[in-house]
Amino acid sequence: MTRLYHFALSPFCRKVRLVLAEKKIDVELVDERYWEPSNEFLHRNPAAKVPVLRMDGLHLTESQAICEYIEETHPEPSLMPTDPKGRAEVRRLCFWFDDKFHHEVTANLVYERVNKKVMRGGYPDGKAVKTGAQKIKFHLDYMNWLLDHRRWLAGDRLTLADFTAAAHLSCLDYISDVDWNRSAQVKDWYAKIKSRPAFRSILADQIPGFIQPPHYANLDF
Amino acid sequence: MTRLYHFALSPFCRKVRLVLAEKKIDVELVDERYWEPSNEFLHRNPAAKVPVLRMDGLHLTESQAICEYIEETHPEPSLMPTDPKGRAEVRRLCFWFDDKFHHEVTANLVYERVNKKVMRGGYPDGKAVKTGAQKIKFHLDYMNWLLDHRRWLAGDRLTLADFTAAAHLSCLDYISDVDWNRSAQVKDWYAKIKSRPAFRSILADQIPGFIQPPHYANLDF
Numbered sequence: 483m484t485r486l487y488h489f490a491l492s493p494f495c496r497k498v499r500l501v502l503a504e505k506k507i508d509v510e511l512v513d514e515r516y517w518e519p520s521n522e523f524l525h526r527n528p529a530a531k532v533p534v535l536r537m538d539g540l541h542l543t544e545s546q547a548i549c550e551y552i553e554e555t556h557p558e559p560s561l562m563p564t565d566p567k568g569r570a571e572v573r574r575l576c577f578w579f580d581d582k583f584h585h586e587v588t589a590n591l592v593y594e595r596v597n598k599k600v601m602r603g604g605y606p607d608g609k610a611v612k613t614g615a616q617k618i619k620f621h622l623d624y625m626n627w628l629l630d631h632r633r634w635l636a637g638d639r640l641t642l643a644d645f646t647a648a649a650h651l652s653c654l655d656y657i658s659d660v661d662w663n664r665s666a667q668v669k670d671w672y673a674k675i676k677s678r679p680a681f682r683s684i685l686a687d688q689i690p691g692f693i694q695p696p697h698y699a700n701l702d703f
Numbered sequence: 704m705t706r707l708y709h710f711a712l713s714p715f716c717r718k719v720r721l722v723l724a725e726k727k728i729d730v731e732l733v734d735e736r737y738w739e740p741s742n743e744f745l746h747r748n749p750a751a752k753v754p755v756l757r758m759d760g761l762h763l764t765e766s767q768a769i770c771e772y773i774e775e776t777h778p779e780p781s782l783m784p785t786d787p788k789g790r791a792e793v794r795r796l797c798f799w800f801d802d803k804f805h806h807e808v809t810a811n812l813v814y815e816r817v818n819k820k821v822m823r824g825g826y827p828d829g830k831a832v833k834t835g836a837q838k839i840k841f842h843l844d845y846m847n848w849l850l851d852h853r854r855w856l857a858g859d860r861l862t863l864a865d866f867t868a869a870a871h872l873s874c875l876d877y878i879s880d881v882d883w884n885r886s887a888q889v890k891d892w893y894a895k896i897k898s899r900p901a902f903r904s905i906l907a908d909q910i911p912g913f914i915q916p917p918h919y920a921n922l923d924f
Binding site for chain 2: 538540542544547548550554566567569570573574577581624
């Protein structure tokens with residue numbers, strides 16, 4: 483059985499969960515307190531991070547490497563274009579969200595508000611939260627600009643770039659940190675992706691100490 | 704003509720330069736002061752980062768996406784294994800160095816000591832430099848452990864993982880921040896990779912205000 487060691491509000495874990503679900507690969511989810519790593523966990527991933535995916539007898543780590551592995555071994559339904567140009571654009575956007583968006587927004591909001599509390603790491607840093615709240619506006623505007631030209635973020639088809647972006651936004655939405663009124667196009671895009679069967683498990687997540695806001699799992703948010 | 708907008712001591716730019724050189728693709732290097740981005744540069748990459756590669760009529764960004772594009776369009780000599788398991792391991796290590804090593808080591812040493820001065824961003828933060836100097840030991844030990852089992856970092860063959868690691872270490876070596884006495888195996892690995900023709904352009908780099916240390920370009924360091 484495929485097994486994912488994860489943390490529910492980690493965008494990187496959610497990205498892998500979305501890809502597995504889209505490809506209809508059953509997975510057993512194991513909550514991992516990666517900030518208090520056991521020796522066993524460090525053996526699986528010396529980087530002491532989640533996600534770690536146990537699949538085909540391997541322990542796979544790093545969300546992008548994991549998703550590319552799943553794509554190569556389970557090509558249908560495809561989440562990557564076949565041409566190198568299209569693939570480069572999908573990967574560019576994956577890194578946009580996993581690196582730039584992550585550092586400017588997810589880390590400043592989700593990590594400050596949620597992870598710090600869960601890990602007993604103190605109170606949120608007000609300056610970081612303010613920065614995150616400012617920066618997300620630029621990113622929503624950039625997504626709006628992309629969606630002015632394209633049906634999905636990287637082109638005409640749903641790809642790994644959409645799941646990467648949605649993984650981050652869904653974590654922020656759990657703590658009501660996305661202003662969906664900023665862009666009707668981004669809201670429509672998120673409504674489309676949120677209504678996919680692959681999203682169900684993520685909408686059912688419950689983080690102890692953080693009650694799901696009513697709109698979070700609502701498909702007509 | 705292929706053109707790379709770059710900064711000489713950026714490990715991400717060096718990674719792309721190494722891959723281009725290994726595949727014998729001629730490139731024109733254009734120094735980019737990405738921290739003072741022009742509108743033209745932001746148009747090429749709204750993320751305001753280097754490297755940006757102009758190739759095949761495209762502006763490609765994000766070093767890993769760029770390297771995968773080059774690998775797909777110029778497969779020889781190959782820098783990726785053909786099997787998904789081997790590819791996952793190469794990508795895992797690429798992200799290890801571009802994410803974990805970068806944040807723990809490169810950012811704390813190269814960015815503090817060099818980039819801050821070049822960008823007139825103030826003095827190095829002593830605490831960050833100390834952290835970087837501590838953390839690099841763990842990473843050299845991890846590389847030593849990998850090289851205990853393997854000829855190259857990801858297996859029996861030279862791959863993108865080796866160039867990614869060497870790109871970071873070469874920047875640190877320019878400011879004499881690598882203790883090559885810590886592991887004979889890592890030193891041997893670096894000597895092997897440094898002696899490749901692909902490395903020549905990097906060994907010839909001169910950063911104004913930072914004189915190359917004598918051992919930097921020496922193949923018998």
